Amino acid sequence: MPRLMFSVDEDEAARFGPPILQACRAAGVEAEPCGPDHPPEQVDYVVLSPAGPVRDFSRFTRLSAALSLWAGVERLVGNRTLAAPLCRMVDPGLTEGMTEYVAGHALRYHLGLDAVLAAQDGDWRPELVPPLARERPVGVLGLGALGAACAAALSRLGFRVCGWSRRPRKIDGIDCRHGEVGLGEVLRRAEILVTLLPETPATENLLDATRLALLPPGARLINPGRGTLIDDEALLAALDTGALAHATLDVFRNEPLPPGHRFWSHPRITVTPHIAAATRPATAAPVIAENIRRAEAGLELLHLVDRDAGY
Protein backbone atom coordinates (compact mmCIF):
# COMPACT_ATOMS: atom_id res chain seq x y z
CA MET A 1 0.00 0.00 0.00
CA PRO A 2 1.65 3.29 -1.13
CA ARG A 3 2.27 5.87 1.57
CA LEU A 4 1.06 9.39 0.87
CA MET A 5 2.37 12.37 2.83
CA PHE A 6 0.68 15.77 2.86
CA SER A 7 3.18 18.62 3.13
CA VAL A 8 0.61 21.39 3.03
CA ASP A 9 -0.68 23.91 5.55
CA GLU A 10 -3.39 23.02 8.08
CA ASP A 11 -6.22 24.59 6.15
CA GLU A 12 -5.16 22.80 2.95
CA ALA A 13 -4.84 19.48 4.80
CA ALA A 14 -8.38 19.79 6.11
CA ARG A 15 -9.85 20.81 2.75
CA PHE A 16 -7.86 18.53 0.42
CA GLY A 17 -6.85 15.48 2.47
CA PRO A 18 -10.18 13.64 2.65
CA PRO A 19 -11.23 14.30 -0.98
CA ILE A 20 -7.80 13.15 -2.25
CA LEU A 21 -7.92 9.88 -0.29
CA GLN A 22 -11.46 9.34 -1.48
CA ALA A 23 -10.47 10.04 -5.09
CA CYS A 24 -7.59 7.55 -4.78
CA ARG A 25 -10.02 4.92 -3.60
CA ALA A 26 -12.32 5.77 -6.51
CA ALA A 27 -9.30 5.35 -8.85
CA GLY A 28 -8.63 1.90 -7.41
CA VAL A 29 -5.61 2.86 -5.27
CA GLU A 30 -5.71 2.39 -1.51
CA ALA A 31 -3.17 4.95 -0.24
CA GLU A 32 -2.07 5.19 3.37
CA PRO A 33 -1.94 8.79 4.54
CA CYS A 34 0.95 9.82 6.74
CA GLY A 35 1.82 13.05 8.52
CA PRO A 36 4.92 15.21 8.02
CA ASP A 37 6.67 13.42 10.93
CA HIS A 38 6.54 10.01 9.24
CA PRO A 39 9.99 8.53 8.35
CA PRO A 40 10.69 10.10 4.94
CA GLU A 41 12.40 6.96 3.57
CA GLN A 42 9.01 5.19 3.60
CA VAL A 43 7.02 7.82 1.71
CA ASP A 44 5.97 7.01 -1.86
CA TYR A 45 4.11 10.19 -2.76
CA VAL A 46 4.05 13.67 -1.37
CA VAL A 47 1.25 16.15 -2.01
CA LEU A 48 2.76 19.53 -1.46
CA SER A 49 2.27 23.27 -1.47
CA PRO A 50 4.86 25.99 -0.88
CA ALA A 51 3.24 26.66 2.51
CA GLY A 52 3.83 23.04 3.64
CA PRO A 53 6.20 22.17 6.51
CA VAL A 54 8.70 19.98 4.61
CA ARG A 55 11.46 22.02 3.01
CA ASP A 56 14.26 19.43 2.83
CA PHE A 57 13.36 16.39 0.73
CA SER A 58 16.87 14.85 0.64
CA ARG A 59 15.79 11.93 2.83
CA PHE A 60 12.69 11.15 0.71
CA THR A 61 14.61 8.45 -1.17
CA ARG A 62 11.60 6.36 -2.13
CA LEU A 63 9.42 9.05 -3.72
CA SER A 64 7.64 8.03 -6.91
CA ALA A 65 6.28 11.53 -7.45
CA ALA A 66 5.83 14.93 -5.84
CA LEU A 67 2.36 16.26 -6.60
CA SER A 68 1.83 20.00 -6.29
CA LEU A 69 -1.57 21.25 -5.14
CA TRP A 70 -0.98 24.43 -7.13
CA ALA A 71 -0.35 25.35 -10.74
CA GLY A 72 2.58 27.66 -9.92
CA VAL A 73 5.61 25.57 -8.96
CA GLU A 74 8.41 28.15 -9.08
CA ARG A 75 9.26 27.75 -5.39
CA LEU A 76 9.21 23.94 -5.67
CA VAL A 77 11.35 23.92 -8.82
CA GLY A 78 14.01 25.90 -6.95
CA ASN A 79 14.19 23.26 -4.20
CA ARG A 80 17.34 21.29 -5.06
CA THR A 81 16.58 18.64 -2.44
CA LEU A 82 13.49 17.58 -4.41
CA ALA A 83 14.69 15.19 -7.13
CA ALA A 84 11.54 13.12 -7.71
CA PRO A 85 9.29 13.70 -10.74
CA LEU A 86 7.32 16.84 -9.95
CA CYS A 87 3.79 17.33 -11.27
CA ARG A 88 1.97 20.63 -11.20
CA MET A 89 -1.74 20.92 -10.68
CA VAL A 90 -3.81 21.25 -13.80
CA ASP A 91 -7.21 21.36 -12.17
CA PRO A 92 -10.17 21.46 -14.54
CA GLY A 93 -11.90 23.57 -11.91
CA LEU A 94 -8.89 25.85 -11.80
CA THR A 95 -9.13 26.52 -15.50
CA GLU A 96 -12.84 27.15 -15.17
CA GLY A 97 -12.37 29.48 -12.20
CA MET A 98 -9.61 31.37 -14.00
CA THR A 99 -11.69 31.64 -17.16
CA GLU A 100 -14.65 32.98 -15.20
CA TYR A 101 -12.45 35.51 -13.38
CA VAL A 102 -10.83 36.73 -16.60
CA ALA A 103 -14.12 36.83 -18.55
CA GLY A 104 -15.81 38.69 -15.69
CA HIS A 105 -13.12 41.32 -15.30
CA ALA A 106 -12.67 41.72 -19.07
CA LEU A 107 -16.44 42.30 -19.42
CA ARG A 108 -16.34 44.64 -16.42
CA TYR A 109 -13.76 46.76 -18.26
CA HIS A 110 -15.45 46.34 -21.62
CA LEU A 111 -18.92 47.37 -20.37
CA GLY A 112 -17.53 50.15 -18.18
CA LEU A 113 -19.21 48.56 -15.15
CA ASP A 114 -17.39 50.71 -12.61
CA ALA A 115 -18.77 53.85 -14.29
CA VAL A 116 -22.23 52.27 -14.52
CA LEU A 117 -22.21 51.40 -10.82
CA ALA A 118 -21.10 54.95 -9.99
CA ALA A 119 -23.85 56.49 -12.18
CA GLN A 120 -26.77 55.90 -9.80
CA ASP A 121 -27.49 59.58 -9.18
CA GLY A 122 -30.69 59.97 -11.18
CA ASP A 123 -28.94 61.27 -14.29
CA TRP A 124 -29.91 59.18 -17.37
CA ARG A 125 -26.72 58.72 -19.41
CA PRO A 126 -27.26 56.93 -22.73
CA GLU A 127 -23.59 57.64 -23.51
CA LEU A 128 -22.76 54.72 -21.20
CA VAL A 129 -23.46 52.41 -24.19
CA PRO A 130 -20.23 50.44 -24.66
CA PRO A 131 -18.76 49.42 -28.02
CA LEU A 132 -19.20 45.81 -29.09
CA ALA A 133 -16.68 43.19 -28.04
CA ARG A 134 -15.88 42.65 -31.73
CA GLU A 135 -14.46 46.20 -31.70
CA ARG A 136 -12.41 45.55 -28.56
CA PRO A 137 -8.90 44.11 -29.01
CA VAL A 138 -7.82 42.02 -26.05
CA GLY A 139 -4.31 40.66 -25.54
CA VAL A 140 -3.49 37.48 -23.62
CA LEU A 141 0.15 36.96 -22.65
CA GLY A 142 0.79 33.28 -22.05
CA LEU A 143 -0.98 30.51 -23.95
CA GLY A 144 -0.54 27.56 -21.60
CA ALA A 145 -3.54 25.65 -20.29
CA LEU A 146 -4.94 28.70 -18.48
CA GLY A 147 -4.03 31.35 -21.05
CA ALA A 148 -5.37 29.31 -23.96
CA ALA A 149 -8.66 28.61 -22.14
CA CYS A 150 -9.09 32.31 -21.29
CA ALA A 151 -8.23 33.41 -24.83
CA ALA A 152 -10.80 30.95 -26.22
CA ALA A 153 -13.50 32.10 -23.77
CA LEU A 154 -12.86 35.77 -24.61
CA SER A 155 -13.01 34.96 -28.30
CA ARG A 156 -16.35 33.16 -27.83
CA LEU A 157 -17.65 36.30 -26.11
CA GLY A 158 -16.84 38.19 -29.31
CA PHE A 159 -13.58 39.91 -28.35
CA ARG A 160 -10.80 40.27 -30.91
CA VAL A 161 -8.18 38.21 -29.13
CA CYS A 162 -4.49 38.37 -29.81
CA GLY A 163 -2.38 35.87 -27.87
CA TRP A 164 1.32 35.74 -27.16
CA SER A 165 3.64 32.96 -26.09
CA ARG A 166 7.39 32.45 -26.03
CA ARG A 167 7.24 29.71 -28.63
CA PRO A 168 4.86 29.65 -31.65
CA ARG A 169 1.34 28.37 -30.89
CA LYS A 170 -1.75 27.81 -33.00
CA ILE A 171 -5.19 28.20 -31.45
CA ASP A 172 -8.47 28.38 -33.41
CA GLY A 173 -9.92 31.88 -33.47
CA ILE A 174 -6.91 33.45 -31.73
CA ASP A 175 -4.39 35.63 -33.52
CA CYS A 176 -1.24 34.04 -32.03
CA ARG A 177 2.10 35.86 -31.93
CA HIS A 178 5.41 34.93 -30.37
CA GLY A 179 8.87 36.21 -29.65
CA GLU A 180 9.97 39.78 -28.93
CA VAL A 181 8.51 41.25 -32.13
CA GLY A 182 5.19 39.48 -31.52
CA LEU A 183 5.07 40.82 -27.97
CA GLY A 184 5.24 44.41 -29.22
CA GLU A 185 2.50 43.68 -31.75
CA VAL A 186 0.17 42.32 -29.08
CA LEU A 187 0.88 45.12 -26.61
CA ARG A 188 0.35 47.89 -29.21
CA ARG A 189 -3.24 46.78 -29.85
CA ALA A 190 -4.45 45.41 -26.49
CA GLU A 191 -7.10 47.70 -24.98
CA ILE A 192 -7.42 45.03 -22.30
CA LEU A 193 -4.35 42.98 -21.46
CA VAL A 194 -4.43 39.70 -19.52
CA THR A 195 -1.13 38.33 -18.17
CA LEU A 196 -1.03 34.57 -17.63
CA LEU A 197 2.65 33.73 -17.99
CA PRO A 198 4.54 31.45 -15.62
CA GLU A 199 7.12 32.91 -13.28
CA THR A 200 10.56 32.32 -14.77
CA PRO A 201 13.74 34.40 -14.98
CA ALA A 202 12.64 35.33 -18.55
CA THR A 203 9.25 36.66 -17.45
CA GLU A 204 10.39 38.66 -14.43
CA ASN A 205 9.41 42.29 -14.96
CA LEU A 206 8.44 41.42 -18.54
CA LEU A 207 6.03 44.35 -18.34
CA ASP A 208 8.52 47.09 -17.55
CA ALA A 209 8.08 50.82 -18.28
CA THR A 210 9.11 50.42 -21.93
CA ARG A 211 6.68 47.61 -22.69
CA LEU A 212 3.80 49.15 -20.68
CA ALA A 213 4.28 52.28 -22.82
CA LEU A 214 3.44 50.24 -25.93
CA LEU A 215 -0.16 49.69 -24.77
CA PRO A 216 -2.84 51.96 -26.33
CA PRO A 217 -3.70 55.03 -24.23
CA GLY A 218 -6.22 54.16 -21.53
CA ALA A 219 -5.57 50.41 -21.71
CA ARG A 220 -6.66 48.17 -18.83
CA LEU A 221 -4.63 45.36 -17.31
CA ILE A 222 -5.72 42.11 -15.63
CA ASN A 223 -2.97 40.14 -13.88
CA PRO A 224 -4.09 36.80 -12.48
CA GLY A 225 -0.74 35.21 -13.45
CA ARG A 226 2.23 36.07 -11.28
CA GLY A 227 3.14 39.15 -9.26
CA THR A 228 6.64 39.23 -10.73
CA LEU A 229 5.46 39.67 -14.35
CA ILE A 230 5.01 43.41 -13.90
CA ASP A 231 7.44 46.04 -12.65
CA ASP A 232 5.42 47.45 -9.73
CA GLU A 233 6.90 50.96 -9.91
CA ALA A 234 6.47 51.18 -13.68
CA LEU A 235 2.84 50.07 -13.27
CA LEU A 236 2.14 52.73 -10.64
CA ALA A 237 3.79 55.40 -12.82
CA ALA A 238 1.72 54.43 -15.87
CA LEU A 239 -1.49 54.51 -13.79
CA ASP A 240 -0.55 57.84 -12.20
CA THR A 241 -0.17 59.52 -15.59
CA GLY A 242 -3.36 57.86 -16.86
CA ALA A 243 -1.44 56.18 -19.72
CA LEU A 244 -2.90 53.01 -18.23
CA ALA A 245 -6.52 53.54 -17.13
CA HIS A 246 -6.86 50.71 -14.62
CA ALA A 247 -5.33 47.47 -13.36
CA THR A 248 -6.89 44.48 -11.62
CA LEU A 249 -4.25 42.51 -9.76
CA ASP A 250 -4.77 39.08 -8.20
CA VAL A 251 -1.13 38.14 -7.54
CA PHE A 252 1.68 39.97 -5.82
CA ARG A 253 5.37 39.73 -5.01
CA ASN A 254 4.41 39.30 -1.36
CA GLU A 255 1.16 37.63 -0.39
CA PRO A 256 -0.95 38.49 1.46
CA LEU A 257 -0.37 41.98 0.05
CA PRO A 258 0.63 44.06 3.12
CA PRO A 259 -2.18 46.35 4.39
CA GLY A 260 -0.16 49.52 3.79
CA HIS A 261 0.79 48.71 0.18
CA ARG A 262 0.02 51.48 -2.35
CA PHE A 263 -1.92 49.02 -4.55
CA TRP A 264 -4.71 48.83 -1.96
CA SER A 265 -5.42 52.56 -1.93
CA HIS A 266 -4.68 53.41 -5.57
CA PRO A 267 -7.89 54.67 -7.23
CA ARG A 268 -6.97 52.92 -10.49
CA ILE A 269 -6.16 49.53 -9.00
CA THR A 270 -8.47 46.73 -7.92
CA VAL A 271 -6.79 44.20 -5.63
CA THR A 272 -8.25 40.69 -5.50
CA PRO A 273 -6.75 38.29 -2.91
CA HIS A 274 -5.31 35.54 -5.16
CA ILE A 275 -8.76 34.12 -5.87
CA ALA A 276 -8.65 33.75 -9.67
CA ALA A 277 -7.02 30.34 -9.69
CA ALA A 278 -7.85 28.82 -6.37
CA THR A 279 -7.45 25.04 -6.50
CA ARG A 280 -10.80 23.54 -5.56
CA PRO A 281 -10.86 20.19 -3.72
CA ALA A 282 -13.72 18.65 -5.72
CA THR A 283 -11.95 19.09 -9.04
CA ALA A 284 -8.29 18.83 -7.91
CA ALA A 285 -8.48 15.60 -5.90
CA PRO A 286 -9.15 13.34 -8.95
CA VAL A 287 -6.09 14.85 -10.69
CA ILE A 288 -3.78 13.89 -7.81
CA ALA A 289 -5.39 10.45 -7.61
CA GLU A 290 -5.00 9.85 -11.33
CA ASN A 291 -1.27 10.56 -11.15
CA ILE A 292 -0.84 8.16 -8.22
CA ARG A 293 -2.76 5.52 -10.16
CA ARG A 294 -0.52 6.09 -13.18
CA ALA A 295 2.69 5.90 -11.17
CA GLU A 296 1.52 2.70 -9.47
CA ALA A 297 0.73 1.21 -12.89
CA GLY A 298 4.05 2.35 -14.37
CA LEU A 299 2.36 4.78 -16.74
CA GLU A 300 3.55 8.24 -17.71
CA LEU A 301 2.69 11.02 -15.25
CA LEU A 302 0.44 13.90 -16.24
CA HIS A 303 1.51 17.54 -15.99
CA LEU A 304 5.15 16.70 -15.34
CA VAL A 305 7.27 19.79 -14.65
CA ASP A 306 10.22 20.52 -16.94
CA ARG A 307 12.70 21.72 -14.32
CA ASP A 308 14.89 23.46 -16.91
CA ALA A 309 11.99 25.52 -18.26
CA GLY A 310 10.77 26.10 -14.72
CA TYR A 311 7.16 25.01 -15.26
Place this chain on the structure above:
Amino acid sequence: MPRLMFSVDEDEAARFGPPILQACRAAGVEAEPCGPDHPPEQVDYVVLSPAGPVRDFSRFTRLSAALSLWAGVERLVGNRTLAAPLCRMVDPGLTEGMTEYVAGHALRYHLGLDAVLAAQDGDWRPELVPPLARERPVGVLGLGALGAACAAALSRLGFRVCGWSRRPRKIDGIDCRHGEVGLGEVLRRAEILVTLLPETPATENLLDATRLALLPPGARLINPGRGTLIDDEALLAALDTGALAHATLDVFRNEPLPPGHRFWSHPRITVTPHIAAATRPATAAPVIAENIRRAEAGLELLHLVDRDAGY
Protein backbone atom coordinates in the same frame (compact mmCIF):
# COMPACT_ATOMS: atom_id res chain seq x y z
CA MET B 1 -24.82 64.65 -54.52
CA PRO B 2 -27.75 63.42 -52.33
CA ARG B 3 -28.60 65.56 -49.32
CA LEU B 4 -28.89 63.73 -46.01
CA MET B 5 -30.68 65.32 -43.05
CA PHE B 6 -30.35 64.07 -39.49
CA SER B 7 -33.56 64.51 -37.52
CA VAL B 8 -32.21 63.01 -34.33
CA ASP B 9 -31.32 64.42 -30.92
CA GLU B 10 -27.97 66.11 -30.27
CA ASP B 11 -26.34 63.11 -28.66
CA GLU B 12 -27.44 60.85 -31.52
CA ALA B 13 -26.18 63.37 -34.09
CA ALA B 14 -22.74 63.41 -32.48
CA ARG B 15 -22.52 59.62 -32.18
CA PHE B 16 -24.12 58.52 -35.45
CA GLY B 17 -23.50 61.41 -37.89
CA PRO B 18 -19.79 60.89 -38.61
CA PRO B 19 -19.92 57.05 -38.82
CA ILE B 20 -22.93 57.20 -41.17
CA LEU B 21 -21.23 59.68 -43.52
CA GLN B 22 -18.09 57.55 -43.43
CA ALA B 23 -20.09 54.37 -44.13
CA CYS B 24 -21.75 56.12 -47.08
CA ARG B 25 -18.33 56.99 -48.49
CA ALA B 26 -17.23 53.38 -47.96
CA ALA B 27 -20.37 52.29 -49.86
CA GLY B 28 -19.42 54.60 -52.76
CA VAL B 29 -22.00 57.32 -52.03
CA GLU B 30 -20.87 60.86 -51.28
CA ALA B 31 -23.75 62.30 -49.23
CA GLU B 32 -24.01 65.95 -48.20
CA PRO B 33 -25.12 66.29 -44.59
CA CYS B 34 -27.58 69.04 -43.77
CA GLY B 35 -29.10 70.28 -40.53
CA PRO B 36 -32.81 70.32 -39.56
CA ASP B 37 -33.10 73.95 -40.77
CA HIS B 38 -32.16 73.11 -44.36
CA PRO B 39 -34.99 73.71 -46.93
CA PRO B 40 -36.98 70.47 -46.73
CA GLU B 41 -37.74 70.43 -50.49
CA GLN B 42 -34.03 69.75 -51.16
CA VAL B 43 -33.58 66.79 -48.80
CA ASP B 44 -33.15 63.32 -50.35
CA TYR B 45 -32.80 61.18 -47.23
CA VAL B 46 -33.66 61.69 -43.60
CA VAL B 47 -32.13 59.67 -40.79
CA LEU B 48 -34.57 59.91 -37.95
CA SER B 49 -35.41 58.96 -34.41
CA PRO B 50 -38.56 59.70 -32.42
CA ALA B 51 -36.52 62.22 -30.39
CA GLY B 52 -35.55 64.22 -33.52
CA PRO B 53 -36.77 67.82 -34.05
CA VAL B 54 -38.72 67.34 -37.32
CA ARG B 55 -42.31 66.27 -36.69
CA ASP B 56 -43.99 67.58 -39.85
CA PHE B 57 -42.58 66.01 -43.01
CA SER B 58 -45.25 67.38 -45.41
CA ARG B 59 -42.75 69.73 -47.12
CA PHE B 60 -40.12 66.94 -47.63
CA THR B 61 -41.37 66.41 -51.19
CA ARG B 62 -38.12 65.01 -52.58
CA LEU B 63 -37.45 62.25 -49.99
CA SER B 64 -36.20 58.94 -51.41
CA ALA B 65 -36.31 57.24 -48.01
CA ALA B 66 -36.75 57.85 -44.30
CA LEU B 67 -34.24 55.75 -42.36
CA SER B 68 -34.97 55.04 -38.70
CA LEU B 69 -32.05 54.76 -36.28
CA TRP B 70 -34.12 52.41 -34.14
CA ALA B 71 -35.80 49.05 -34.46
CA GLY B 72 -39.05 50.23 -32.88
CA VAL B 73 -40.92 52.50 -35.33
CA GLU B 74 -44.36 52.61 -33.71
CA ARG B 75 -44.19 56.42 -33.27
CA LEU B 76 -42.91 57.01 -36.85
CA VAL B 77 -45.56 54.79 -38.42
CA GLY B 78 -48.21 56.97 -36.81
CA ASN B 79 -46.85 60.15 -38.45
CA ARG B 80 -49.25 60.78 -41.36
CA THR B 81 -47.04 63.57 -42.81
CA LEU B 82 -44.29 61.02 -43.52
CA ALA B 83 -45.17 59.40 -46.86
CA ALA B 84 -41.70 58.32 -48.07
CA PRO B 85 -40.55 54.69 -47.84
CA LEU B 86 -39.66 54.11 -44.19
CA CYS B 87 -36.94 51.64 -43.14
CA ARG B 88 -36.40 50.37 -39.62
CA MET B 89 -33.03 49.55 -38.11
CA VAL B 90 -32.05 45.89 -38.00
CA ASP B 91 -28.68 46.13 -36.30
CA PRO B 92 -26.61 42.93 -36.24
CA GLY B 93 -24.80 44.33 -33.21
CA LEU B 94 -27.95 44.31 -31.08
CA THR B 95 -27.84 40.60 -30.18
CA GLU B 96 -24.13 40.85 -29.50
CA GLY B 97 -24.55 43.88 -27.29
CA MET B 98 -27.35 42.19 -25.35
CA THR B 99 -25.31 39.03 -24.90
CA GLU B 100 -22.32 40.98 -23.63
CA TYR B 101 -24.50 42.96 -21.20
CA VAL B 102 -26.13 39.82 -19.81
CA ALA B 103 -22.85 37.86 -19.60
CA GLY B 104 -21.12 40.80 -17.90
CA HIS B 105 -23.81 41.34 -15.28
CA ALA B 106 -24.26 37.60 -14.67
CA LEU B 107 -20.49 37.25 -14.08
CA ARG B 108 -20.55 40.37 -11.92
CA TYR B 109 -23.12 38.66 -9.69
CA HIS B 110 -21.45 35.25 -9.92
CA LEU B 111 -17.98 36.54 -8.98
CA GLY B 112 -19.34 38.90 -6.31
CA LEU B 113 -17.65 41.83 -8.08
CA ASP B 114 -19.44 44.50 -6.06
CA ALA B 115 -18.05 42.98 -2.85
CA VAL B 116 -14.59 42.64 -4.44
CA LEU B 117 -14.61 46.30 -5.51
CA ALA B 118 -15.68 47.31 -2.00
CA ALA B 119 -12.92 45.21 -0.37
CA GLN B 120 -10.00 47.54 -1.11
CA ASP B 121 -9.26 48.36 2.52
CA GLY B 122 -6.05 46.37 3.00
CA ASP B 123 -7.77 43.33 4.45
CA TRP B 124 -6.80 40.15 2.52
CA ARG B 125 -9.98 38.05 2.18
CA PRO B 126 -9.41 34.65 0.52
CA GLU B 127 -13.04 33.85 1.33
CA LEU B 128 -13.96 35.98 -1.67
CA VAL B 129 -13.27 32.88 -3.84
CA PRO B 130 -16.54 32.32 -5.71
CA PRO B 131 -18.05 28.92 -6.55
CA LEU B 132 -17.65 27.69 -10.12
CA ALA B 133 -20.22 28.65 -12.74
CA ARG B 134 -21.03 24.94 -13.10
CA GLU B 135 -22.39 25.14 -9.56
CA ARG B 136 -24.49 28.26 -10.33
CA PRO B 137 -28.03 27.80 -11.69
CA VAL B 138 -29.12 30.66 -13.94
CA GLY B 139 -32.63 31.14 -15.32
CA VAL B 140 -33.47 32.89 -18.58
CA LEU B 141 -37.12 33.86 -19.14
CA GLY B 142 -37.78 34.28 -22.85
CA LEU B 143 -36.04 32.21 -25.52
CA GLY B 144 -36.50 34.39 -28.59
CA ALA B 145 -33.50 35.59 -30.63
CA LEU B 146 -32.06 37.58 -27.70
CA GLY B 147 -32.96 35.16 -24.89
CA ALA B 148 -31.65 32.12 -26.76
CA ALA B 149 -28.37 33.91 -27.59
CA CYS B 150 -27.91 34.94 -23.95
CA ALA B 151 -28.77 31.46 -22.64
CA ALA B 152 -26.23 29.91 -25.03
CA ALA B 153 -23.51 32.40 -24.02
CA LEU B 154 -24.14 31.76 -20.31
CA SER B 155 -24.01 28.02 -20.94
CA ARG B 156 -20.66 28.38 -22.76
CA LEU B 157 -19.35 30.26 -19.73
CA GLY B 158 -20.15 27.16 -17.68
CA PHE B 159 -23.39 28.22 -15.97
CA ARG B 160 -26.19 25.69 -15.43
CA VAL B 161 -28.79 27.39 -17.57
CA CYS B 162 -32.50 26.76 -17.33
CA GLY B 163 -34.61 28.55 -19.93
CA TRP B 164 -38.30 29.28 -20.05
CA SER B 165 -40.65 30.20 -22.85
CA ARG B 166 -44.41 30.24 -23.28
CA ARG B 167 -44.30 27.47 -25.88
CA PRO B 168 -41.93 24.45 -25.81
CA ARG B 169 -38.43 25.13 -27.19
CA LYS B 170 -35.35 22.95 -27.67
CA ILE B 171 -31.90 24.52 -27.40
CA ASP B 172 -28.62 22.56 -27.13
CA GLY B 173 -27.13 22.70 -23.65
CA ILE B 174 -30.12 24.54 -22.17
CA ASP B 175 -32.63 22.90 -19.85
CA CYS B 176 -35.80 24.30 -21.49
CA ARG B 177 -39.11 24.53 -19.64
CA HIS B 178 -42.42 26.05 -20.62
CA GLY B 179 -45.88 26.89 -19.36
CA GLU B 180 -46.95 27.84 -15.84
CA VAL B 181 -45.47 24.70 -14.20
CA GLY B 182 -42.17 25.17 -16.03
CA LEU B 183 -42.02 28.80 -14.91
CA GLY B 184 -42.19 27.76 -11.27
CA GLU B 185 -39.45 25.16 -11.86
CA VAL B 186 -37.12 27.74 -13.39
CA LEU B 187 -37.81 30.37 -10.73
CA ARG B 188 -37.26 27.92 -7.85
CA ARG B 189 -33.69 27.17 -8.93
CA ALA B 190 -32.47 30.44 -10.51
CA GLU B 191 -29.80 32.06 -8.33
CA ILE B 192 -29.48 34.58 -11.14
CA LEU B 193 -32.58 35.35 -13.24
CA VAL B 194 -32.50 37.09 -16.62
CA THR B 195 -35.80 38.40 -18.05
CA LEU B 196 -35.92 38.75 -21.84
CA LEU B 197 -39.62 38.38 -22.65
CA PRO B 198 -41.50 40.62 -25.07
CA GLU B 199 -44.06 43.11 -23.82
CA THR B 200 -47.51 41.60 -24.25
CA PRO B 201 -50.68 41.55 -22.13
CA ALA B 202 -49.60 38.04 -20.98
CA THR B 203 -46.17 39.15 -19.73
CA GLU B 204 -47.30 42.31 -17.89
CA ASN B 205 -46.30 41.96 -14.23
CA LEU B 206 -45.36 38.32 -14.88
CA LEU B 207 -42.94 38.65 -11.99
CA ASP B 208 -45.38 39.60 -9.27
CA ALA B 209 -44.94 39.10 -5.53
CA THR B 210 -45.99 35.43 -5.70
CA ARG B 211 -43.57 34.49 -8.47
CA LEU B 212 -40.70 36.56 -7.05
CA ALA B 213 -41.16 34.62 -3.81
CA LEU B 214 -40.34 31.37 -5.66
CA LEU B 215 -36.73 32.46 -6.29
CA PRO B 216 -34.05 31.01 -3.97
CA PRO B 217 -33.16 33.28 -1.03
CA GLY B 218 -30.62 35.90 -2.09
CA ALA B 219 -31.29 35.52 -5.81
CA ARG B 220 -30.22 38.24 -8.22
CA LEU B 221 -32.26 39.62 -11.11
CA ILE B 222 -31.18 41.12 -14.45
CA ASN B 223 -33.93 42.79 -16.53
CA PRO B 224 -32.83 44.00 -19.95
CA GLY B 225 -36.18 42.97 -21.47
CA ARG B 226 -39.15 45.21 -20.79
CA GLY B 227 -40.02 47.43 -17.82
CA THR B 228 -43.52 45.97 -17.63
CA LEU B 229 -42.37 42.38 -16.93
CA ILE B 230 -41.89 43.05 -13.22
CA ASP B 231 -44.29 44.47 -10.66
CA ASP B 232 -42.24 47.43 -9.41
CA GLU B 233 -43.71 47.47 -5.91
CA ALA B 234 -43.30 43.71 -5.46
CA LEU B 235 -39.68 44.02 -6.60
CA LEU B 236 -38.95 46.79 -4.11
CA ALA B 237 -40.61 44.79 -1.31
CA ALA B 238 -38.56 41.65 -2.11
CA LEU B 239 -35.34 43.72 -2.15
CA ASP B 240 -36.25 45.49 1.08
CA THR B 241 -36.66 42.21 2.95
CA GLY B 242 -33.48 40.81 1.36
CA ALA B 243 -35.41 37.88 -0.15
CA LEU B 244 -33.96 39.16 -3.40
CA ALA B 245 -30.32 40.27 -2.97
CA HIS B 246 -29.98 42.59 -5.93
CA ALA B 247 -31.52 43.70 -9.22
CA THR B 248 -29.97 45.25 -12.31
CA LEU B 249 -32.61 47.03 -14.38
CA ASP B 250 -32.09 48.39 -17.89
CA VAL B 251 -35.72 49.04 -18.87
CA PHE B 252 -38.51 50.91 -17.13
CA ARG B 253 -42.18 51.75 -17.43
CA ASN B 254 -41.17 55.38 -18.02
CA GLU B 255 -37.91 56.24 -19.74
CA PRO B 256 -35.78 58.12 -18.97
CA LEU B 257 -36.36 56.87 -15.44
CA PRO B 258 -37.34 60.06 -13.51
CA PRO B 259 -34.51 61.44 -11.29
CA GLY B 260 -36.55 61.04 -8.10
CA HIS B 261 -37.53 57.39 -8.71
CA ARG B 262 -36.80 54.99 -5.82
CA PHE B 263 -34.87 52.63 -8.14
CA TRP B 264 -32.06 55.19 -8.48
CA SER B 265 -31.34 55.41 -4.78
CA HIS B 266 -32.08 51.83 -3.73
CA PRO B 267 -28.88 50.20 -2.39
CA ARG B 268 -29.84 46.85 -3.96
CA ILE B 269 -30.66 48.16 -7.42
CA THR B 270 -28.35 49.06 -10.28
CA VAL B 271 -30.03 51.23 -12.91
CA THR B 272 -28.58 51.16 -16.42
CA PRO B 273 -30.05 53.65 -18.93
CA HIS B 274 -31.52 51.28 -21.57
CA ILE B 275 -28.07 50.45 -22.92
CA ALA B 276 -28.26 46.65 -23.19
CA ALA B 277 -29.77 46.66 -26.67
CA ALA B 278 -28.75 50.03 -28.02
CA THR B 279 -28.26 50.72 -31.70
CA ARG B 280 -24.51 51.14 -32.13
CA PRO B 281 -22.90 53.48 -34.63
CA ALA B 282 -20.32 50.94 -35.82
CA THR B 283 -22.88 48.29 -36.81
CA ALA B 284 -25.86 50.57 -37.59
CA ALA B 285 -24.04 53.05 -39.87
CA PRO B 286 -23.39 50.46 -42.63
CA VAL B 287 -27.10 49.50 -42.56
CA ILE B 288 -28.15 53.13 -43.22
CA ALA B 289 -25.42 53.55 -45.85
CA GLU B 290 -26.41 50.36 -47.63
CA ASN B 291 -30.02 51.59 -47.95
CA ILE B 292 -28.87 54.95 -49.36
CA ARG B 293 -26.66 53.10 -51.84
CA ARG B 294 -29.60 50.90 -52.85
CA ALA B 295 -31.98 53.86 -53.28
CA GLU B 296 -29.40 55.71 -55.38
CA ALA B 297 -28.97 52.60 -57.56
CA GLY B 298 -32.73 52.08 -57.87
CA LEU B 299 -32.58 48.83 -55.89
CA GLU B 300 -35.06 47.53 -53.32
CA LEU B 301 -34.68 48.94 -49.79
CA LEU B 302 -33.86 46.70 -46.83
CA HIS B 303 -36.02 46.46 -43.70
CA LEU B 304 -38.86 48.42 -45.31
CA VAL B 305 -41.70 49.07 -42.88
CA ASP B 306 -45.16 47.73 -43.70
CA ARG B 307 -47.24 50.65 -42.48
CA ASP B 308 -50.39 48.53 -42.23
CA ALA B 309 -48.70 45.92 -40.04
CA GLY B 310 -46.99 48.68 -38.06
CA TYR B 311 -43.43 47.30 -38.28
